[in-house]
Amino acid sequence: MNTTPKLEAAVTDLLVATGQLLRRLRAISNTRKLTWSQVAIMARLEEVGPMTIADLARAEAVKPQSMGGTLAAMEEEGLVERRPHPTDGRQILFTLTADGRETRRKVGLAKQEWLSAAFAKLKPAEQQTLISAVELIRKISDHE
Amino acid sequence: MNTTPKLEAAVTDLLVATGQLLRRLRAISNTRKLTWSQVAIMARLEEVGPMTIADLARAEAVKPQSMGGTLAAMEEEGLVERRPHPTDGRQILFTLTADGRETRRKVGLAKQEWLSAAFAKLKPAEQQTLISAVELIRKISDHE
DNA sequence: TATTGTTATACTCTATAACTATA
DNA sequence: TATAGTTATAGAGTATAACAATA
Numbered sequence: 001m002n003t004t005p006k007l008e009a010a011v012t013d014l015l016v017a018t019g020q021l022l023r024r025l026r027a028i029s030n031t032r033k034l035t036w037s038q039v040a041i042m043a044r045l046e047e048v049g050p051m052t053i054a055d056l057a058r059a060e061a062v063k064p065q066s067m068g069g070t071l072a073a074m075e076e077e078g079l080v081e082r083r084p085h086p087t088d089g090r091q092i093l094f095t096l097t098a099d100g101r102e103t104r105r106k107v108g109l110a111k112q113e114w115l116s117a118a119f120a121k122l123k124p125a126e127q128q129t130l131i132s133a134v135e136l137i138r139k140i141s142d143h144e
Numbered sequence: 145m146n147t148t149p150k151l152e153a154a155v156t157d158l159l160v161a162t163g164q165l166l167r168r169l170r171a172i173s174n175t176r177k178l179t180w181s182q183v184a185i186m187a188r189l190e191e192v193g194p195m196t197i198a199d200l201a202r203a204e205a206v207k208p209q210s211m212g213g214t215l216a217a218m219e220e221e222g223l224v225e226r227r228p229h230p231t232d233g234r235q236i237l238f239t240l241t242a243d244g245r246e247t248r249r250k251v252g253l254a255k256q257e258w259l260s261a262a263f264a265k266l267k268p269a270e271q272q273t274l275i276s277a278v279e280l281i282r283k284i285s286d287h288e
Numbered sequence: 289t290a291t292t293g294t295t296a297t298a299c300t301c302t303a304t305a306a307c308t309a310t311a
Numbered sequence: 312t313a314t315a316g317t318t319a320t321a322g323a324g325t326a327t328a329a330c331a332a333t334a
Binding site for chain 1: 293
Binding site: 020039040059119121137143 | 165168181252255256265283284
């Protein structure tokens with residue numbers, strides 16, 4: 001027995017709790033609303049650089065068709081742009097536009113205001129625990 | 145300055161990372177698939193007891209109309225059932241059906257298998273950090 | 289053949305707006 | 312009036328299935 005029932009229940013709780021947090025944050029209005037799928041895609045494009053539909057679909061654990069639709073909508077809004085792959089004619093590389101980067105920054109601020117207020121209620125040690133947890137959640141997400 | 149930039153970035157990362165985790169877990173197939181909205185509603189009904197549409201909408205930070213639609217679909221599937229409020233004729237109380245509780249248990253198992261494997265890769269101290277983080281995320285979610 | 293991407297169709301969750309019924 | 316719920320409409324994100332283009 002590697003994981004106790006208590007441990008497993010805690011992780012389910014983690015997902016339920018974070019699901020709620022995501023929904024609450026989505027409700028925060030901005031000049032230009034971004035969904036969390038869009039936020040995730042834009043964060044990845046800015047951190048990793050140009051990526052194909054297949055890359056992004058794998059990274060976000062959705063089907064390529066789904067990712068294609070989401071990217072098409074974002075392209076329509078001018079948040080991202082497509083560019084043919086230099087050597088592989090099948091692939092299309094997506095990058096953030098200047099407007100995409102700017103929008104990402106602005107929308108981030110509105111959500112950060114709310115988060116900062118919520119965060120300020122926690123003790124410093126608790127804040128540190130949350131920061132440590134981020135890296136662990138990322139590790140778990142990378143599990144096959 | 146109560147929160148450092150590093151702290152704020154960490155929380156955004158938390159949301160992006162958990163968003164990915166949620167998407168990955170949704171892809172896990174079961175005999176009967178539940179969305180994470182459904183999982184959250186069912187967890188709440190089992191823990192808190194009978195709740196109205198307005199109660200659940202507030203708890204999950206969505207509009208009553210949205211919650212009404214989701215609950216109607218779940219009722220159609222036999223996961224929840226409605227009952228008039230004993231004294232207030234406007235309100236409707238929702239509870240889990242026996243099938244809802246059973247489904248919740250089964251679907252939970254499939255996701256738990258994946259989580260257990262992912263969890264087993266972490267060190268005990270890291271697992272403990274994640275458990276502690278759950279309560280903190282809940283605290284943050286309760287912020288107005 | 290295998291991979292990348294597109295098109296078509298459908299379902300879930302969400303929102304806004306306008307409505308009815310009850311307190 | 313205020314609150315609880317419903318109905319109608321729309322948009323985003325997801326899935327499956329079938330297809331075309333390229334490697």
